[in-house]
Amino acid sequence: MVVSGRDHSELLARWALPLAVLAFFAATASGYGVFRDELYYIACARHLDWGYVDHPPLVALIAWLTRVVFGDSWLALRMLSAVAAAGTVLLVGDMAQDLGGGRWARLLAQVLTVTAPVYLSLFSIYSMNGFDVLIWAGLARIAVRILAGGDGRLWLAFGALSGIGLENKIDVVLLAAGLVAGLLLTRRFDVFRNRWIWLGGAVAAALFVPHGAWQVLHGWPTQEFVANAQRDKITPLGPIGFVAKQFFMAGPVGFSFALAGLGWLLAGSSARAFRPLGWAALTVLVVLAASVSKPYYFAPALTLLFPAAGVVLETWTSGRFARPLRAVALLAAASILFAAPLVKPLLSEDAYVRYAAALGVRPGTDENHRIGRLPQFFADMHGWRELAEAVAAVNAALPAEDRARACVYGRNYGEAAAIEYFGPALGLPPAISQHNSYWMWGPGSCTGAVVLIIGGELADHVDDFASVEPAGVFRCADCMPYENELTIWVARGLNMPIADAWNAEKHYN
DSSP: OOOOHHHHHHHHHHHHHHHHHHHHHHHTTTTTSOOHHHHHHHHHHTTOOSOBTTBOSHHHHHHHHHHHHHOSOHHHHHHHHHHHHHHHHHHHHHHHHHTTOOHHHHHHHHHHHHHOHHHHHHTTSOSHHHHHHHHHHHHHHHHHHHHTTOOTTHHHHHHHHHHHHHTTOTTHHHHHHHHHHHHHHTTOHHHHTSHHHHHHHHHHHHHHHHHHHHHHHTTOHHHHHHHHIIIIIBOOOHHHHHHHHHHHHSOHHHHHHHHHHHHHHHHOGGGGGGHHHHHHHHHHHHHHHHSSOOGGGGGGGHHHHHHHHHHHHHHHTOSTTHHHHHHHHHHHHHGGGGGHHHHSOOSOHHHHHHHHHHHTOOOOOSBSOOOOSSOHHHHTTSSHHHHHHHHHHHHHTSOHHHHHHEEEEESSHHHHHHHHHHTGGGTOOOEEESBTHHHHHOOTTOOSSEEEEESOOHHHHGGGEEEEEEEEEEOOTTSOGGGSSEEEEEEEEESSOHHHHHHTOOBOO
């Protein structure tokens, strides 16, 4: 088969940026080191189940499959995030053309996706969030095809992908609910008379049943987790504050363009068929802004708005001065790349601090925590192996009899997961914690006879053991402050059955 020059040009236009994105994220995958949550997902992969306190099972299943093929490599997991980033860019560009745009609309939509600070951040690590963005992009493209008059059987694909998405992150229900609201508001009642939308919904529900059943059997732990996090952990922003944060999430120019795309979907004469998508995006924004949510929760919805932005900007810049106007729009969108080192590990720690100071940017967090010189996202990539080594030094100094009975207690899942990941090579005993899914997994073989406790004050532990002695200190200047200057305690003789101690306290947040 002969491929024409035009076909080559189309292939290049479609694939150039996605492949460049794949190469970029793969080349910069190591960052500052393994991230707190990556260690936790690897731990979850060792405890395969249909659910976890703070997330559905897909992220752990993928980590388990990766472990089977590549071993315990967090870098291999990040390669999957790089693929998700490239796939998102590809889908967003294709969607711009499905909405009626040309090559320029596709290019701008892809550039907006490539340069969005929130995507530079989310795709830098392995988590359910990168897959969530990719899944929303896939669902949005299927919806566009359906709304444009595509075969109703596409609802089966929408339902299947929605079900998979729900096994990754529950927020997919927001997109589905928003789309239903959009169909009702635009009086597209004909869609609901089509059996395929109901069959697609049934497929999604069937795929979600295993996790839903798990939630019921375990007393809805995720509901408790979310309530605790909203009350005690997440910094409340209020509706105006949440929307204002989106100008940093997508970039000031990027979010302005996204709002233009939203306006086109809601009011543009040529967007009439796609009006439900505009209402879906607006519904998601309103729901998140009205609740206690982290700003990046809206990131998946940008995959609906960037393609629309590409179409509307293509229309506005058509005519005599199209080339210079479009060049200016591209440069404006790409200008946010100056912020890339603020959201993705690209500089050394010292260079980052100097760069942020030069821009007048202070390190931040979406949670109620004190911050050091690095933002929480970067700080959580520091110190985990060093923590395990500090605990291993304490363990090695114990008498042989104590080492045989010892276990390690982490106050949070990051500490416990770090011991679980790095500990075997350092000769450490098993790690336990009462934080999130670690509480569900129980104390295992730990009897409480000898416990190496990471952090806390003497008063936190002394009433529970016959003796508690400080045996080491872990220091980490670039970790989160609450992970620095941690005393490693040797506690002996738990004064109650460990099952009673375990059931007396859990931390879901």
